[in-house]
Amino acid sequence: MRLTALPSLPSVSRSLVGAFVVLLALLLRVAGARAQDDAIKENDNDLGRTTRTFAIRNAKIVQSPGHVIEHATIVMRDGLIAAVGADVEIPFDARVIEGDSLVVYAGFIDGLSHAGLVQPKAETNLPRVPKPGDPPNDRAGIQSDRDVRNMLQPGDASVDSLRMAGFTVAHVMPYGLMLPGNGAIITLSGDKPGDMVLRGDASLGARFAPADDIYPATSMAIMAKFRQMYREAGRRKGLGNLYSENPGGMQRPVFDPTLAAFYPVIDGAKPVMFQVTSPLEVYRALALQKDLGFQLMLGGLKEAYDIEPVLKQHNLPLFLSLDLPKEKKNTPPAAADTSKKKDDTVSKSADTSVTNFFAERRRADTWRDVPDEQNWLTRQQRGSRRIFFGTPATLHREGVRFGFSTADMKLGDIRENLRLMIANGLSEDDALAALTVDAARMLGLEKTLGTVERGKMANVVVTSGNYFNEKSQVRYVFADGRMYEYNRPQAPAPGAKPDSTRSDSSKTSVAAAAPAQDTLVPNPALAQRRDAGRRGNLLIRNGTVLTVTNGTLENTDVLVRDGKIAAIGKGLSAPGGAETIDASGMFVMPGIIDAHSHIAISDVNEWTNPVTAEVWTGDVLDPYDIALYRALAGGVTTSHVMHGSANVIGGQCETIKHRYGTTDPEGLVMEGAPRTIKFALGENPTRVHGRGFGVHPNTRMGVEDVFRRAFTEARRYMEAKDRYEKEKKSNLRATGPEYNLRMETLAAILRGEIIIHCHSYRADEILMLMHVLHDFGVKRITFQHVNEGFKVAPELAQFGAMASVFSDWWAYKFEVYYSTAYNAAILTRNGVVTSINSDSPELDRHLYHEAAKTMKYGGLSRDEALKLVTINPAKQLGIDDRVGSLEVGKEADIAIFNAHPLSIYAICQKTIVDGVIRFDRDKDPDDMRMNIDLKRPVDASRIWKGDVDECMKGTQAFHQLILGE
């Protein structure tokens, strides 16, 4: 701005011109935001390139972490580092930078980035997809045919923003969903996209980013879709090769570019870069890798602290996100004086001391304990944040190397967050290694990048001091031999003191690490989090043992060895070291089994298609769900974690044990439990698909048609595969059917390998499904909810179908209006194996009480009532040979109550899984979370509303009903 020219003008026009200049300045700023106003390029003033040789003289050169040369010179020429050292001759054509007090580092490398790409705007008013279960690829996020090289915008502001933080090279991936495209390694320089690319086709990008209300709408479906595409790509690739060798007389394999992108992956020539934000997503990516065997890279990981051993074990290229959660205000502990001025400061400054009594028990028993509790939770949250920030340091200590990723973060936060990591234990050298040498090695760039050495690419960062010092500034960035100047110092006013920001302080100036009291104190679950596989030894003495299958035994001991029941009898003695529980006056029963649950999974419904047999809740287990613990507190040890009821043929389900404390999803799985799948009849699938999406089925007739169609197709698929297997023996060029994971699953149902659990209510639809199953020769089925099962109890018994019901839920929708709480009793009396389930993270905590209601509603005996939540659900899940009763040889899943569990006054005291005590009412503190929300205040409250159809979670209908959308 040349304001000095203004005084000569008359005042009116001066103000006009002034306004114009301001406007112009604003316009320039806007434009400048694209070209980054601070950057001064080597061809500034449109002069063009003057030289391709640069020298920085008398600088501190950090060649690699720990290798520093003071007062040295670096010469860069024609895009390469020509010389580095204390005694280097400067060529005559060099543009020389006086390096006094400057520091030179190797240019930083971003392991997963969107630099150079225009972030697409959230598109609204997209046309409705007619078949949400079979959408166009671009809408579904299946864009593996895209190449990031064709999308680069060298002038995009993100390039300069990232470079300004010291980065010169990035592994870039298109914005997108499940398969956003193929990544490339680019240099953050150049005027044309082609100039930027160092290596194309560097990776196949993948994310757990579901599409909006179309398939795949969940991580669960992304897992299935990935398997489907990978395996079919393998088949097509083979056929394609055969066909190109000799097309004559062979069916032409259809070329699909989204599948072709997998070919080099299958050949091991290209890795999959999975963008993973959480430990759960790491496990999911690893599960896919284990199934399919591709080369895997992980990028964008935010919370890695629970999976250090996993990362160590797999030793994969890993890029941690440079995004960190900011500390939020916590409400100060409630004080009697609410008129006090609002405390606007971050709670860091508040006193968070707690009484010793509280620190020991960690329980808020009355209102008096509330200030202690609030302080405690604040400290725990800070401790958790410290662990989060300290994760890079921990990984380094454990020998896990990593780089960094800036994908999906505010680029302006990069340096501050690096300082936070350093303040929490990461050494500056290790941080530098992650930014340079380690990242280079993981991306296969170590020959050309990562250190300041002769012969490497001329990619360096020049700073006014230690990069990790808050006051230091990035002064120059050289990328691919091109110079970018930043933060040019203002000419100092005469007599001014030297700019203190340029001093080379070797200490980072981030606030000192949080006080030691903010160390996370682990609760019993956290304390045993690496211990999922443990099998315990116990002696439970002198209890009233409710065996369920062999009556009630007074004053009896139960001995547990290696997680199994070793003996039941009187006067048993504990083998050395085994813990003894005195159960005098207590009731010992088998762990409760919930045959219908949706806890501990991050997706419930893939609601976009009437048939989704290929998806599986086991793919999206969430061991952090506090509901696991709360169910344990109600004596539950096993849950059948089901897909929802949006679809006629929903997803496969998983039978889990409540080994709360494991952070490995696999640790929850009840090994060897039979496969199960969810079906659904009636209002839910017709509401979601018929009324919601306007696709088949809209009626109970349509539901039957969906079954018959799906089973017939599966039968034909099996036949085609059989024919292919035979034909293959004589004809190497036989093609066979396309691989279809959905059909594979349906075929397994027809072969009797999967037990059906069908959401159902009305008598007619229950009969319908039994007819269908009869026609297709399928036998094993448990009807779920089955509120009108009592009307067709004789038919159910004759078919051998089982029933899993609510004790008394009814009238929450029309198809359960003609219900009776006597359902369980009527079914039991008619010879149907019946259980009582929860379908709710609230109800599952008192299934013993739900079972007790059948004594009122139909007069079941105590033993009959207990069976409803123990051995009967075990039969329905095909695990009754292992759990569901107290018998020698069975797994030691046990609940101990202080009164008969069917009494309203009974309180569960201890719950044991595999002989390990996972809930202990005497010892457990209040807060049993496995992870602490760092984004919410510690006193954030949520009010439970019970009358919600858990089965419909995720669906639009659910959202309309619950959220009023």
Add this chain to the structure above:
Amino acid sequence: MQLSTMNTKMTRIVLRAAALLLLAALAPGGLHAQMATKGTFALVGARLETISHGMIPNGTVVIRDGKIVAVGPNVTPPGDAQVIDCAGMTIYPGFIDAGTELGLVEVGSLPETQDADEMGEITPQMQALTAVNPNSVSIPVTRTSGVTTVITAPTGGLFPGTAALINLLGYTPDQMLVGNYHAMVMNFPSSARPWWDDRPDDEAEKSMKKAKDRMTDAWQRAVLYARIDSGYRAGRSDDRVPEFQPELAALAPVVRGTMPIMIEVNAARDIDSALAWVKANKVRAIFTGVAEGWRVADRIAAAGVPCIVGPVISMPSRSSDRYDKAYANAGLLRKAGVQVAIRTNESSNVRNLPYNAGFAAAYGMGRDEALRAVTIVPAQIFGVDSLLGSLDVGKQATLFVADGDPFEPATKVRDLFIDGYRVPMTNRHIELYKEFIKREPGLTK
């Protein structure tokens, strides 16, 4: 009796005959057999849980003209009384559920059957009693658990309307109304989110602030309206006719303190705000929900605001809470000196009120206090303790006979009286049971 124990042909024949008789009773001509009957009854030989004066191990209750006319160990049944042998049974005053939507909501997913939530944020002129369906299938289903009386309340918005206290017997809403009790319902702006609400904090905070502003504005206007209206009624010549504002007219009795206000409030800091609001505006407040009441129990007790807590069988409000905090809340409030009644907040399963009280009893409240929380305490809170809540001479004969502790799931209610009417112990669930326990035709015609 269990069917499995009856194996002889003879018993089957007897059973069939009984079933036929039952069918005859259900036939149109026999419908009156299912109706409530009024008369003079003597319930003899029972254990009496009087609530007001302890437990009487062996006593008699005499009912006449809708009232309890005698209670005690040495009562002789009057000559005209229908004597009901209650040996081995216990008599309790009818249970009161202090918060439900019973009669307003029939089927959860069918808007056509739901009348609890009128459109608009401020609709205090809505009256729950207007929309109570006396023939709701849920009403007989509720009675068989010993629940005789409920508050049924409108929902949604800031001022959804007035709740009514009703007995679960009557052919018209007016016949059901007890003690002409109506209370204004208010949903205090909430910082506690429903569990599915994942909005960012600032957004949630903003909408809460908006709701608070709206509340303040509505209340200020109601106060002004009440002043203008009072002046007009007093006939002062300088005062104007109040504008036609049915919403504000409905709030006027609350402003004047002649109508109580039930304030739904759950999070601890909202309870503090609500206490301040109650104090500033001098309203006759009752708190409902009160999920985190235990955290501020001392301050609620000091303010003397009664609390209707529940559902007890529910989730804790914070993920860091002890798993049983919702069970324990009622007891913790009581121990701090708060007047506590229990509610289910249900419509179709109000029948679980005894189990909600039972859970509160087990998790620290104790059986006696839990029993009071579903009998005399709500009666006191609603000012109807001269009619309901205990077995005392002169009170309404609204009571039931159970074969055990009604909090225990195995216990069955054998007999039940509302306002002196003996109500048949049946409902659709029981009738379906009778029809289908042994279906005819069975597998073949």
